[in-house]
Amino acid sequence: MIGRRAFVKSIGAAAVAPTLVRCAEPPEEPRGPRWLPEAEIRPDRSSVAVLAAGAYDGRLTDVVRRGLELFSVPVRGRRVVLKPNLVEFDPGGVINTHPLLIAATIEALREQGAGEVTVAEGPGHRRDNDYLLSASGLAEVLRDTGARYVDLNVDAARPVELRSHYTGLGRLYLPATVLDADLLISMPKMKTHHWAGVTLSMKNLFGIIPSAIYGWPKNVLHWQGIDNSILDINAALTMPRFNIVDGIVGMEGNGPIQGTARPTGVLVFGADPVAVDATSATVMGLDPTRVTYLAQAGDFMGNVELERVEQRGEAPERLRQEYRLLEPFRELRAGLTSAG
C-alpha cells in the first residue's frame, strides 16, 4: 500500500500536485463571515449514543429502536428519508451501509408511526442503480419492506441558496426528495476517506448532490474542495435531521472504496451530525478536532468537542479502536502531538 503522500512527496511537489479528484486549489478565502447568522445552529450541548451491535442480524431492529427512543426522534406521520452510503459495490468489500441495518431502521420507524419511509441515494461513481441495488442486497430489502427508493442523481432538483460560503458557489441544486423530507436520516458507513480523512454522517450527504447536474463523480464540488463542499451542503439543509452510523463493520485504510474491513461492533446515533461524527471519529481512534471539516463545522453547526457532548450509550473512549490511516492522515490520530 502506498500512501498519497508517498506519491506527492516523491516528486517533491506537495504544493502543486494535488490529485485530479482533489486537484483544485482551495477557493479564495472569502472576505467576511463564512456562514450566515441563520446557519449558526450549534447547541450548547449535544447528545450522542454509541450502542453495541455485534452483527448484522435480527437483533438490529431492537438496537435501532432503542437508539431512536433515546432521542425521542419525532417520526409519527412524518415523511422520513433514509440516506445510506451506496457508492460502489465490491463483493469482498464493506463499502456500503449494510442493507440489514437499513431494513431494521425501516422497521423501527414504521413501528413508531412514520408516515412514509423512502430510501434515497445518488451513487457517486456508477449510473447503474439497478446493479448497485441488486448487488449490494438493498434491492431485496426494498422488495421485502415495500419501501420506495429514489435515485437522487436524477431526481427533480431545486435551487437552494447556501447559508455558508466555503465553496463560493452561492447556490446548489438539490433533490426535491431530500428538500421535502420531514426528517432526513444520514446513514453512513464508518470509514476512513483518502481525501477527507473520514467519511461519516456529514460526508455521506455528498451523495444527495444530483449527478445528472454535477456529474459522476460530483466533480464540480470536488473542484471547490471536498471539505468546503461538506460544510456547505450540511449547512444548507434546514429540515430536521438524524444520523445513524453503521460501525458494526467499518472500513480502514484506503477508504472509502478500497479499504479493508474493520469490525467495530457499534452503531452511533444522534441528531447533531457534528457531534455524531466527532464521537464516531473518537471510536475510530482519531482526534475529531484534527479533521478539517469537523473542526470547521464545530465553529457554527454542531459540537465537535466531546466535553460538550453527552454520551447516552457506551463511552466512545472505552470502545476506541485504532483504524489504520493512510500516511497523509496520520496526524489525525488521537493522542499524537502535532509534531507526531
Place this chain on the structure above:
Amino acid sequence: MNEALLAELRDRRNPDGGWPAWEDLPSNAECTALARMAFAAAGPEGAAEAAAATGWLLRHQATDGSWSYQPDVPLGTWPTSLAALALGPQAEHGEAVRAAVRHIVEQEARKLPWLTNVLYRFARERMSVELNPSLNGWPWTEGAFSWVEPTAYAVIALKRYGRLAGRGATGRLEEGERMILDRTCAGGGWNHGNYRVLGEDLEPYPDTTAIALLALQGAGRLPEVEGGLRVLDRLLDAHASGGTLALARLAQRAWSVADTGARRRLETLSMAPDDFGETRGIALAILALAADGNPFLLGNVS
C-alpha cells in the same frame, strides 16, 4: 421493433411532450433525446412521439446551443450531444443542431495548472491519480474536468455531425478519442474516468465500457477496443439491468461482435416492461433491439 417496450416508453411521456427518468419526475433532455431516437427508429408507428420529443427539445434548447439535463437548471449540459444525435440535421431543425455542434466543439473541460501538467508528464506513475490531464475531453457540466461518458457522447456526435461545425471538430474529436484511450483501466474497459488512484487499479464498469466502445467506432481494432470488448462480455455476467445490457448490445453491434446473450436477456426483461427500470434503459433497449435507424451505430461515418 419491441412493441412492449415501445408501449411502456409511450406511457412514460409527460404532458409537456418530454420524457422523465422515472414516472412523476419532470422531463429531462437525456431521456427525451433517447426517446426521440427510439421512436424515430420505430418508423411511422413512432412518428407522433418522435415529433413530441422534437418539439420538447427545440423548446428547451438554450441560446448558446446547449441543452441542460433539467431545463430550468443551467448546469449539466452533457445531454447536448445526445440531443444533437437525436434530432439530426434535417432541414426543419438544422440550425438547432448546427448550434449544438458548435457548442460541443467550443466547450472545453477544466484544465489543471500548467505546472501540474508538467508533473503529470514526467512523473505520471507517481501521481496520486494517474492519467494524462492535458488531454481535453468533455465535462458533465461547465467548469468541470473531462470524464469518459460525456466525452464519448461528444465524440459520437462529432463523428456524425462535426462537419456542421467546420474544421475545429476533427481536432476535438481526435483528442477526445485519445482522452478515452488514456483512461482505459488496467485490465481493459472503462469506468467513470479514474483507472488508478493511490497506486491501486480501479475496476471498469460495463455501461461506461460500452459507451466508450461506441465512441471509438472507426478507430480500428486497437488493443483498448479488444480489451474493452472482452471485459464487457465478462462484466455482463454480473449485470442484469436493462440499460446496461442495451448499451452492451449496442457496442457489440457496433464492433460486429456476436451476441453473447445480451439480446436474449433484454427480450426476457421486456416481457415485464413495468419493471424494466429507468426510462433511459427502455429507450436504449429499443435501440439495441431495433434493426436499423440507430444514431449510435456510425456505420461508414468516420
